[in-house]
Amino acid sequence: MLANKHILLVIGGGIAAYKSLDLIRRFRERGAKVTAVMTKAAAEFVTPLSVSALTGEKVFEDLFNLTDEAEMGHIELSRAADLIVVAPATADLMAKMAQGHANDLASNVLLATNKRVLIAPSMNVHMWTHPATQRNLATLEDDGVLMAGPNDGDMACGEYGPGRMAEPLEIVAAVEAGLGAGPLSGKHVLVTSGPTHEPIDPVRYIANRSSGAQGTAIARALAMLGADVTFVTGPADHPAPHGVKVVLVQTAQEMLEAVESALPADVAIFAAAVADWRAANAGDRKIKKDGSGPPRLEFAENPDILATVSKRKKGRPGLIVGFAAETDDVVAHATSKLETKGCDWIVANDVSPETGIMGGSENAITLIRQSGTDVWPRMTKDQVAARLAQMIAETLEGKK
Numbered sequence: 001m002l003a004n005k006h007i008l009l010v011i012g013g014g015i016a017a018y019k020s021l022d023l024i025r026r027f028r029e030r031g032a033k034v035t036a037v038m039t040k041a042a043a044e045f046v047t048p049l050s051v052s053a054l055t056g057e058k059v060f061e062d063l064f065n066l067t068d069e070a071e072m073g074h075i076e077l078s079r080a081a082d083l084i085v086v087a088p089a090t091a092d093l094m095a096k097m098a099q100g101h102a103n104d105l106a107s108n109v110l111l112a113t114n115k116r117v118l119i120a121p122s123m124n125v126h127m128w129t130h131p132a133t134q135r136n137l138a139t140l141e142d143d144g145v146l147m148a149g150p151n152d153g154d155m156a157c158g159e160y161g162p163g164r165m166a167e168p169l170e171i172v173a174a175v176e177a178g179l180g181a182g183p184l185s186g187k188h189v190l191v192t193s194g195p196t197h198e199p200i201d202p203v204r205y206i207a208n209r210s211s212g213a214q215g216t217a218i219a220r221a222l223a224m225l226g227a228d229v230t231f232v233t234g235p236a237d238h239p240a241p242h243g244v245k246v247v248l249v250q251t252a253q254e255m256l257e258a259v260e261s262a263l264p265a266d267v268a269i270f271a272a273a274v275a276d277w278r279a280a281n282a283g284d285r286k287i288k289k290d291g292s293g294p295p296r297l298e299f300a301e302n303p304d305i306l307a308t309v310s311k312r313k314k315g316r317p318g319l320i321v322g323f324a325a326e327t328d329d330v331v332a333h334a335t336s337k338l339e340t341k342g343c344d345w346i347v348a349n350d351v352s353p354e355t356g357i358m359g360g361s362e363n364a365i366t367l368i369r370q371s372g373t374d375v376w377p378r379m380t381k382d383q384v385a386a387r388l389a390q391m392i393a394e395t396l397e398g399k400k
């Protein structure tokens with residue numbers, strides 16, 4: 001809840017500005033007071049009148065406005081709030097923030113504040129992935145700016161990819177977390193993600209097709225609910241989410257070590273696609289074609305990280321979630337995994353090639369718990385993550 005919290009909402013000039021109207025309503029229904037600052041470009045997308053009607057407050061637009069300065073100076077405006085939210089945070093606003101520009105009211109307020117700032121970036125996928133934006137993002141993160149999104153998805157410009165503004169409720173969750181009011185605040189959650197790479201020699205390895213997309217989305221969703229997340233990841237295609245502690249590993253054995261040193265945790269989610277076997281005779285020199293035929297590879301079994309942690313007598317996380325990626329008899333295999341691995345929940349999914357799930361942006365989940373089996377409709381991996389994080393928060397709440 002955001003009762004008695006004062007949010008200063010900076011609305012940037014992007015098509016996602018229409019979502020900031022809904023965002024204002026979501027803040028207000030949770031008891032927050034919202035004051036809005038709009039850039040000139042923002043007023044091209046939504047009218048100050050709509051914003052003012054929804055905040056119930058005067059909207060601030062100009063740096064050099066005598067009346068505004070008499071009522072509330074821009075420095076006071078930047079400091080009176082508990083948190084500043086920039087939504088949508090356009091590429092231009094992010095660049096101004098990173099560089100410390102102050103040539104309009106929005107950037108001025110962002111420079112003059114002594115409060116935490118949360119940005120919800122929104123822009124075309126190429127603008128988001130452009131090295132300039134990524135440099136600005138890194139600067140802002142170093143400055144301690146909080147983030148909500150951006151999400152992957154269809155964009156107003158007709159393209160697909162990262163750059164879509166987080167949904168209003170995701171931004172609300174990130175704000176609650178930023179103010180220490182998230183349902184998972186104070187909880188340590190461990191997430192494994194990505195594939196592992198098992199070396200054959202210094203240049204070759206055994207791997208699998210996991211992209212790390214689902215694990216990354218889960219870590220992000222948990223952080224947005226305020227959890228203190230340790231994210232142990234193999235070499236994944238997806239960049240690690242913002243606002244989590246990232247531990248990079250290559251092999252299953254390294255992943256187990258990283259997991260054990262990250263304990264204790266309140267919750268552990270094992271979304272990594274860990275290689276079951278490693279080359280037993282991995283050499284430290286490159287294997288050469290010497291004319292004597294192909295080399296013989298001996299395999300050794302990797303540790304089962306999920307089972308090892310689930311069966312710990314001391315320091316077992318209170319809630320352990322495993323994954324079961326199967327191509328046949330998904331529910332039967334996943335249900336037996338709940339027993340053999342000793343975890344509390346299994347998130348089962350069908351990864352047969354025709355589903356397009358492995359490496360894709362959607363997932364179709366069956367959640368298996370002692371209490372029963374729950375089939376979820378097909379949805380994006382971000383939506384799966386948000387739903388799972390919410391269920392985890394409700395389960396911990398119920399255990400209190």
Ligand code: C5P
Nearest residue numbers: 270271272274302303304305306322323
């Ligand atoms: O046995 P299987 O690989 O199907 O089990 C999948 C679940 O077990 C996932 O949660 C995965 O992260 C975990 N696992 C593990 N260590 C392994 C193999 C799988 O933690 N060596």
